[in-house]
Amino acid sequence: MPPSFYAQDTIHLAESLLGTRLVRILEDGTRLSGRIVETEAYLGVEDPAAHTFGGRRTERNEAMYGEAGHAYVYFIYGIYFCLNVVCQERDVPEAVLIRALEPVEGFSYFETHYPHTPPEKWLNGPGKLCRGMSIGRESNGVALFKPTSRLFIEDDISIRAADIATGARVGIDYAGDAVHWPLRFAIRGHRCLSPKKFDN
């Protein structure tokens, strides 16, 4: 997708990313891809759930202060990585967390990597999709709008507004009222969504 795609406001981008395809080229040239089916918006300095709440700026979250269309990858719980798409102009630190993918390319790779696991469970969670797509520290700060990157986003299918489900974000109980903000988006009823259920 071109840089202009990422210039939308954060909530609209979180919805627009649904149905696009995340592509990962491995070191050996293997091409993996998955359709984005679930996202969450993080609204920067005014969002108690965001890593950049109140303007906090550290080595870890520096990528969130970059230009729209770059990746913000962070390490969490000593085990997992999570991938975000950075939004807004430079120094406005907002981002969209990619929470689940529907596998599109790389079935033989995934079958080897996840024996005895059905396809809808290969990439259905923010930590799992980074493990599955081999996204780690080296992807932090990558420009997703460049086809020359090893990680980028392509157009795929279009999703009707009526097919987008909205709900509260997951795993942010420390964030006070923001726990209830309707900033989680998904393709309604999709089989590859992360396990946590929507309230509505």
Place this chain on the structure above:
DNA sequence: ATGACGATTTACT
């Protein structure tokens, strides 16, 4: 230098 904790997942009871 130290301690508390996390935008998760998995395996239990």
Place this chain on the structure above:
DNA sequence: GTAAATCGTCATA
């Protein structure tokens, strides 16, 4: 339903 796993990051000193 609850709890363990597991370690980089960050705030405090």
